[in-house]
Amino acid sequence: MTYDGERFVLTEAGRRQVEALGLDRVAEQRCETCAGRGIVLRPPFDRVLETFQKIVTMRPKATPNFDQGYVTVETTVLRLALMAQRGDLVGRDLLLLGDDDLTAIAAALSGLPRRIFVLDVDERIVGFIRDVARDRGWDNVHAEVYDVQDPLPENLRGQFDVFFTDPVETVRGIFLFLSRCTEALRGPGSAGYFGLSFLEASWKKWRDIQRGILDMGFAITDMLGAFQEYQLENIVAQGYPVARMAPVAVKEPDVSFYVSTVYRLELTEEPRPLFTGRVELGRDLYYDDEACVTLPR
């Protein structure tokens, strides 16, 4: 491999090795229709996407203060289609822990969940969701400012059928987010979804996280790779580690390089959160050795 000033390219020796192995005979096998997700947008989600796209143009801008960085609007709506497909949306009580993606709004547009509750540390997100809900007359959509380091409000414990969260990518941070969500679930049969990248998390870290998930009483029922695509901006300009770590000078990316896997979990046991009560994580909440698309605070 060598760098031609624009991108990495194969050297002559590399090309010979590729041919010897037969790698050049293997095409991309990913389905183009669904980009490998296995899910496409059919009614009512195709219409949800249209309206959702208009509403989010007025969204608060992502801030690295809270490790925000939202997924594409298509990802948000595809996630709901996946949940509907798995029986986790229609008539369900849904908790969203951290919602800079504004999933609550897309979910409410579908008219399918019974109740939608958002907890987010950013009052701009909470305010925006409340404003849209008031304008649209959605009385089943609620949003509260909440710091994941605080205990889960008592009136939310054991009240939900399904959660979705796209947590920070440190092991302790993920366990903290998942613990709060777990505490909010009703019991066996309740389900949860969360996103995990392999850009900021090694397989070793995945294994630790998976062990914690089982310990909390869940089985992992689905893992959809590269399901979530993020809309990250100014990666180089803002000095994200991933740009500074590059062995050559890099420009702003022109493809969505940050994707993540969606996990679906289902409680087979009584919920056993790893953390309860007040937990101080500070900087460790957001940042560890593997973080590279997270800005140090």
Place this chain on the structure above:
Amino acid sequence: MTYDGERFVLTEAGRRQVEALGLDRVAEQRCETCAGRGIVLRPPFDRVLETFQKIVTMRPKATPNFDQGYVTVETTVLRLALMAQRGDLVGRDLLLLGDDDLTAIAAALSGLPRRIFVLDVDERIVGFIRDVARDRGWDNVHAEVYDVQDPLPENLRGQFDVFFTDPVETVRGIFLFLSRCTEALRGPGSAGYFGLSFLEASWKKWRDIQRGILDMGFAITDMLGAFQEYQLENIVAQGYPVARMAPVAVKEPDVSFYVSTVYRLELTEEPRPLFTGRVELGRDLYYDDEACVTLPR
């Protein structure tokens, strides 16, 4: 719900409930192009499928003696496409533990793996694979008769980059199959694939299996739901429990009702098989409380 003599249908009350919930407004969200798998057949696998289809017409018939029941030819080749996509096929040493699907033949047709080794308890399968390999002049394809209750032959330990197995569906049986495969892997970075249904395995059982997988030193990196489709015949005629358990008289199914999830595992630690040496499981190898598409022996 009621039974109209042909199929289960909604009652009038059921239909009203569906409308009240909005369930009738939710279409099937699965991608039709790839049947929700996310993977399609592109070169060289489209050509592999063509030739493979011809070869398998002469295959030995599935026997319930060994809980056989093979997947469709498309499934076999799609699985290889998935492995290629994850970097687990080209130039790799591949172990197949149990191969009534004849994956070895499809893999050899692709020309991509370095070495392909089959272990199967059924000498008809071993003989068939050897015959095809001899006819085609494949000197990197090997097949041996092997009972999973026997220790893994010493010369196969620590020799493979990748395994695939579609084991029995009892927890101890799965652990035994995966243990043999784990013992055959080189070490951290080596990968494995196996199939698991949710028809014969509850989420509780999935959780137990997932714990065992982590204990053996793996992270679970992918889980592709309903990736494998089986070609089962004479379900009613052979008296499979699933047909006898039905609350009404059933006919032979006219759709593929048996599907399974493909797991991809990757070792992040030194391999730690749960079982080594000779292990007698007898009838418990194949049969437990949740078995319903397995014939009691």
